[in-house]
Amino acid sequence: MLTNRNILLCVGGGIASYKAAALASKLVQAGASVQVAMTKNAQQFIGKTTFEALTRKPVYDDVFIEHDASKIAHIDLADEADLIVVAPATANLIAKLATGIADDFITTTILAAKCPVVVAPAMNVNMLEHPATVRNLDQLMADGVQVIAPGVGNLACGWVGKGRLPEPEDLVETIKGLFETKPLAGRHVLVSAGPTIERIDPVRYLTNDSSGKMGVALAEAARDFGATVTLVHGPIKGELPSGMTTVAIESGDEMLHEMLTRYAAQDLVIMAAAVADYRPTIQYTKKQKKIDGPLQIELEETTDILRTLGEQKTHQVLVGFAAETEQVEVHALKKLERKHADFIVANDVSRPEIGFSSDENQVTVFEKNGPARHYGQQLKTDLAKGLLEQFAEVLR
Template sequence: MLQQKNVILGVTGGIAAYKACALTSKLTQKGANVKVIMTESATKFVSPLTFQALSRNPVYTDTFDEKDPEKIAHIDLADWADLVIIAPATANIIAKIANGNADDMLSTTLLATRAPVYIAPAMNVHMYAHPAVKENMNKIASWGYQFIEPGSGYLACGYVGKGRLEEPETIIDVIENHLINPSLKDKKILISAGPTRESIDPIRFFTNHSSGKMGFALAEEAARLGAEVTLIAGPVSLNTPRNVKRVDVTTAEEMFQQMSMYYPNQDIVIKAAAVADYRPVVIHDRKMKKSDGNLSIDMERTKDILLTLGEMKTTQYLVGFAAETDEILTYGKQKLEKKHLDAIVINDVKAEGAGFATSTNAVTFVSKKGIEKDLPLATKNVIAQEILELIHLELKDEEK
C-alpha cells in the first residue's frame, strides 16, 4: 500500500526520536519515498545525517534554508506529500497544530499540506493525560487528523504508563489499513462492549474482567470508516469514541433491551460485550450482613442476547465474540452454528497479551461462509480494523 507513496516524516524533540530511524528504514523498504522534517529539538537526539542516509533524501530542519531557489520548500513539500506522519509527536507539536502556529519548518508544512496526517504521540504519562493535551488532540482529531495511540510500558522518565511511541511496525500497519479503507459509509453498526453487573445488594455485585477496550476499538474504527455507530456499553471507564452514539447500561437485561431496540434497523451488529450468564434470583434492598459459615446465593439464567438476536435476524450481518480457555476453535465454531451467526471472533483469554483488560489482542475470525483467518497479536485498534475489513469484504461479496 505504500509503494511509491510520497511520505513526509516529521520528527519532533523526544527521546523516542530514535524509533523514527527504524520507521524511516521500514517505510523505504516498503517502497515509499520518504522526506524527513526535523524540529530543532529533534536534532539534539538524532543527527539529520542519520535520516538522510536512511531515506536517501535531504533532511529539512530550517524554514529559511531554501535548497532550490525556484521553489518555496515548505509549500513544495506540502504539495508533494501523499501522507504525513508525525512520530514521535510531542505535546508541543500537537499544541502548535491545534492553535495554527507556524514557527518552524514542520509546523509551516503542516499548515500548508492537504495530505492526510497521522500523529503518533510520545510523552510522559501525566503529560499525555493533561487536560490541555487531551483538548488539543480532540480538537485536531475533529479536523480529520488521525492518531496512532501510544503504547503502555516503561518510559524513559522512569514512569510506567501510557505514553510510549508505538512500534514502527504497528504505525505502518495502522497506516496501511487506513489506505485500504474498507468504506463503511452509510452502514449502520450496532456494537456492544464491556461487562455487565448483576447486583446482590446495594454494595455487592457479580461481574467479570472485561474492560470494554475491544468493543470501543471496534466502535472507533467503524466510525472512522464512515459508519453510523451505536455503542451499547456496560460499566467501563473509557472515553466515548468520536462520532459514536453511546448508550450506557449496567445489567444483562438492560443490555438486552437496548440491543433489541436498535437491532431491527442495523446493517452490522457486533456483540463484543461479556454479558453475565447468571444473576441472583433475589436482589436485597439492604446490605447483607456477614454471618458464620458459608453463603449460598441462588442464581438464574439471564437472557441469551446473542442467541435471541440470531433468531430475530433478517438482513443483519451478526458477529459474536467467544472468549475461550480450552479447545477455542471447537467451542467457537459451535457457537457460530448454534447462535445463527454470520461470523465469530474467537480468542484464547489465557494467551499472553490477548486476555481481558489488555491493550492488545490476538484472535481468529471464522465466518459462516468458511473464512478462517488468524489475526496475530496487535493493538486492539489494529485488530478492530482487520475485523471490519473482513466483514466489509463479506458484505461486498453478498452485494455482487
C-alpha cells in the same frame, strides 16, 4: 505502495532528529514525494542541508518565508499532503498540537491539514509518562491522530526506558500500512463487551467474571481495519479505546436498548459481552438489611440480546460468543442455530490461561454456512485481527 504519495515529514527538536534524515531517505527510496518541515529547535541537532540533499526539495522552517510568492506555503503543503508524519514529536510539539497552538510552520500547517496525521513521540521516559504528556497524547488520539508507540531502550539522557523513536525501517512499514486498502473501510461495526450488572439493591448485584478484554480487542481491530466503530460496554477496567464511539451501560436492558438503537445502521455486529441470564424479580431501592437464616432471591430471565438481534437481522453479519466450561462444540452449534447468528465464537473459560481475565484466548469459530475454524492460543489482540479478517470475508 508509496509511489507518488505526498508525505510531509515534520521534524521536532530532539536528539532523535538524526533518525528523521534516514526516514526521509527511505521514504524517497520507497517512491514517495517527501517534503520536510523543521522546527527551529530541530536545526540545533541537524541542518536543513541534509534534508534538502535527501529530498531534493527546500525545507520549510518559517511561516513568514514563502519559497513561491504565488502560494501560501503552509496552506499549500497542507492541501497537497496525503499524509503528515511528525517524527520525532517532542513533548513541546505534542502539547502545541493537542491544544491547537499554531505559532510556527509545522503547527500552522497541521492545523490547516485535512489529511491523516501520524505522531511518533521521542523523549525522556519521565517526560513521556508525565500526566501532561499523557493527557496531550490522549487528546491527539481523540482528535483522530495516530500515535506510534515509542520503543524501549537506552535513551540519550542516560535513562533506560520507553521513549526511543522507532527505527526508520519500522516507521516506513507503519506508513505503508496506512495506505493499504483496509478490509472494513466504509463499514459500520457495533461491538458489545464486558459484563452486565443486575441490581439487587443499591449496593448488591449479580454479575460475572467477564473482563471485556476480548470485546475491546475486537473493537480496536475493527477500527484499525477502517471501520466506524461503536463499543457498547459494561463495567470494564482500564482505559477505553480511542477512535470510536464508546457507550457505557450497566444492566442487560440498557445494553439491549443501546444495541437495538444502533442496529439498523450496522454492517457487522459482534456480541462479545457476557450478559447476565437472570436478574432479581424485585430491585430494592434501599439496602436490604441482613436477616437471620437463609435469604431467598427470586430471579427472572433477562432478554436474550443475541437472539433478539438475530430475529431482527436484515443485512447485518451477526456474531455471538459462547463461553463454555464443557461440551463446547455441542453448546456452540445449538447456540448458532437458536440465536440466528452467522458466527459463534466458542471458548473454554474453565481454562484459566484463556479465561475471562486472561490476555490470551483460544477459540473455535462455527459458521452458519461454512466449516468450523480453530484459532490456537494467542494474545486476544492478535486473535481479534484474525477473527475480523474472517468476518470481513463474509461482508465482501
